[in-house]
Amino acid sequence: MSGRSNTDGGGTEIPEAESGVTRIPSWVLNLISAGVAIALWFVIGALGIRGIPSPFEVLQAGINAAQKGLLWTDMLASFRRVTLGLILGVLVAIPTAFIMGWYRVARAIVEPWIQFLRTVPPIALIPLVIVLFGIGETPKVMIIFFAAFMTSVISIYQGVVDTDRTLINAARVLGATDRQVFLKVVVPAAMPFVFVGVRIALAASWGTLIASELVAAQEGLGYRMQIAGIYFDLPTIYFNILVIGLIGYAMDRLLQASEGRLIGWQERK
Amino acid sequence: MNAVIPKIEFAGVSKSYGTGSKQFQAIEPTSLAIEDRSFVTVVGPSGCGKTTLMLMAAGLVEPDTGSVKVSGKPVKGPSPDRGVVFQQFALFPWLTVQKNVEFGLKLAGVPAAESESRARQYIDLVGLTGFENNLPKTLSGGMKQRCAIARAWAVDPEILLMDEPFGALDALTRVALNNQLLDAWSQRKSTVMFITHDVDEAVYLATDIVVMAARPGRIAKRIRVDLPWPRTEEVRFSAEFAEYRNTVWHAVHGV
Numbered sequence: 174m175s176g177r178s179n180t181d182g183g184g185t186e187i188p189e190a191e192s193g194v195t196r197i198p199s200w201v202l203n204l205i206s207a208g209v210a211i212a213l214w215f216v217i218g219a220l221g222i223r224g225i226p227s228p229f230e231v232l233q234a235g236i237n238a239a240q241k242g243l244l245w246t247d248m249l250a251s252f253r254r255v256t257l258g259l260i261l262g263v264l265v266a267i268p269t270a271f272i273m274g275w276y277r278v279a280r281a282i283v284e285p286w287i288q289f290l291r292t293v294p295p296i297a298l299i300p301l302v303i304v305l306f307g308i309g310e311t312p313k314v315m316i317i318f319f320a321a322f323m324t325s326v327i328s329i330y331q332g333v334v335d336t337d338r339t340l341i342n343a344a345r346v347l348g349a350t351d352r353q354v355f356l357k358v359v360v361p362a363a364m365p366f367v368f369v370g371v372r373i374a375l376a377a378s379w380g381t382l383i384a385s386e387l388v389a390a391q392e393g394l395g396y397r398m399q400i401a402g403i404y405f406d407l408p409t410i411y412f413n414i415l416v417i418g419l420i421g422y423a424m425d426r427l428l429q430a431s432e433g434r435l436i437g438w439q440e441r442k
Numbered sequence: 443m444n445a446v447i448p449k450i451e452f453a454g455v456s457k458s459y460g461t462g463s464k465q466f467q468a469i470e471p472t473s474l475a476i477e478d479r480s481f482v483t484v485v486g487p488s489g490c491g492k493t494t495l496m497l498m499a500a501g502l503v504e505p506d507t508g509s510v511k512v513s514g515k516p517v518k519g520p521s522p523d524r525g526v527v528f529q530q531f532a533l534f535p536w537l538t539v540q541k542n543v544e545f546g547l548k549l550a551g552v553p554a555a556e557s558e559s560r561a562r563q564y565i566d567l568v569g570l571t572g573f574e575n576n577l578p579k580t581l582s583g584g585m586k587q588r589c590a591i592a593r594a595w596a597v598d599p600e601i602l603l604m605d606e607p608f609g610a611l612d613a614l615t616r617v618a619l620n621n622q623l624l625d626a627w628s629q630r631k632s633t634v635m636f637i638t639h640d641v642d643e644a645v646y647l648a649t650d651i652v653v654m655a656a657r658p659g660r661i662a663k664r665i666r667v668d669l670p671w672p673r674t675e676e677v678r679f680s681a682e683f684a685e686y687r688n689t690v691w692h693a694v695h696g697v
């Protein structure tokens with residue numbers, strides 16, 4: 174899908190598209206990019222710079238964690254928290270955003286709160302969620318829920334508000350009632366923004382994991398990093414960063430894979 | 443008195459956009475009566491308020507002053523008896539050609555099988571057969587326009603409001619669609635308000651031509667067209683046609 178840029182039919186585009194870098198498929202470039210980064214890491218590791226462990230040390234930390242079985246329990250615990258918080262956050266954000274976008278009164282009531290709460294860092298909620306929900310799984314999930322909700326609600330709401338007026342008018346002249354306009358025009362038109370919202374929320378959920386696992390966690394990738402921090406165990410910290418990044422990346426790719434089917438109708442400009 | 447009620451009647455309608463020093467009069471108070479079963483073409487320079495006037499009849503723009511009546515009743519909003527073909531096509535990008543054309547039929551509660559076959563019939567009429575399952579993004583500008591026309595036609599409105607519907611078409615397709623539009627209009631006894639930039643098209647289709655002028659938007663001239671029906675190539679190349687074209691051209695260019 175890389176050489177598809179010659180929309181204005183310029184003759185100059187063809188040789189460029191036919192030659193060199195632009196002919197290499199994206200996934201190969203992705204691999205090259207990752208490979209170069211790892212190679213650089215090896216070089217830096219070999220130089221022995223303070224604060225950057227070598228890939229071998231990090232790999233060793235990973236093997237240790239896997240052998241002790243900690244890796245799997247940590248991954249599972251964190252994955253559950255993130256996924257639950259994300260799903261709940263998005264499930265609440267979608268109706269909230271649509272109601273805000275559709276009803277002026279609801280918007281006027283809810284929007285200031287969202288704008289205000291948006292700037293509150295999730296980590297600041299820790300004392301509050303402990304008071305409200307204790308120290309079990311609930312407060313941890315709630316922190317992620319908060320982050321997922323706050324980041325996605327604005328994006329989805331924007332999509333609802335920005336629905337093309339002409340499309341709404343086209344439906345109205347064909348006889349659509351307000352309800353039908355909402356269900357048959359506003360909802361599908363906002364789908365791309367829902368998608369963007371979910372992706373932003375996914376990143377925010379993983380990004381809030383550490384804060385979440387500051388709440389009396391016994392396991393989890395974020396918790397493991399905090400423990401490693403106390404012992405200044407850099408390879409373990411790096412290893413957990415890698416694992417979080419990779420799981421987040423994989424989840425994002427999964428979302429993107431379903432994107433084509435759901436919102437493939439979009440015109441790329 | 444037994445006066446004939448116009449199909450569409452604009453009575454002293456005006457519209458301004460913006461506020462304060464940025465306020466801009468798009469249309470000064472304007473009156474226009476469109477008779478039942480007439481085919482009124484509207485020509486005029488860009489920005490003279492053609493779309494604004496048409497959207498008032500559609501019930502999508504509310505005039506600042508005056509009123510719009512359809513069949514004697516004040517317009518209170520859009521209705522499926524007034525079909526609109528928008529200047530920007532306004533196809534639903536997530537629906538295929540077929541589903542776009544069926545949109546109004548489904549809202550009207552037409553049963554699925556009938557709605558499907560009726561949509562096919564109109565898709566065929568505008569020459570889009572074979573593209574039923576295409577999404578709008580895969581269509582050319584002219585194809586999108588034709589799909590938008592089929593969608594408006596399919597619900598069989600009494601009034602058809604068309605905003606430069608053939609602007610993106612090549613001359614051949616345009617002539618073919620002009621003839622189909624005239625056929626449909628004469629068979630259905632509908633009333634059409636048709637905006638165009640093309641003087642030839644304005645004369646060819648019209649029972650009446652409204653020429654608008656800009657700054658402020660207003661009606662400069664109204665011309666009754668007494669060319670014979672049906673309109674054919676013979677009519678198009680007649681001396682009378684050329685005369686009308688001349689008159690309209692001069693009215694549009696303000697000389």
Ligand SMILES: Nc1ncnc2c1ncn2[C@@H]1O[C@H](COP(=O)(O)OP(=O)(O)OP(=O)(O)O)[C@@H](O)[C@H]1O
Nearest residue numbers: 459460468487488489490491492493494495529659
């Ligand atoms: N929503 C709007 N807000 C502000 N100004 C507007 C709006 N709609 C139209 N106008 C202005 O009103 C004037 C008339 O617009 P309109 O779209 O009716 O013109 P038009 O005759 O249809 O032009 P064209 O031939 O280019 O389509 C223009 O000067 C335009 O800038």
Ligand SMILES: [Mg+2]
Nearest residue numbers: 492493529605
């Ligand atoms: Mg216009």
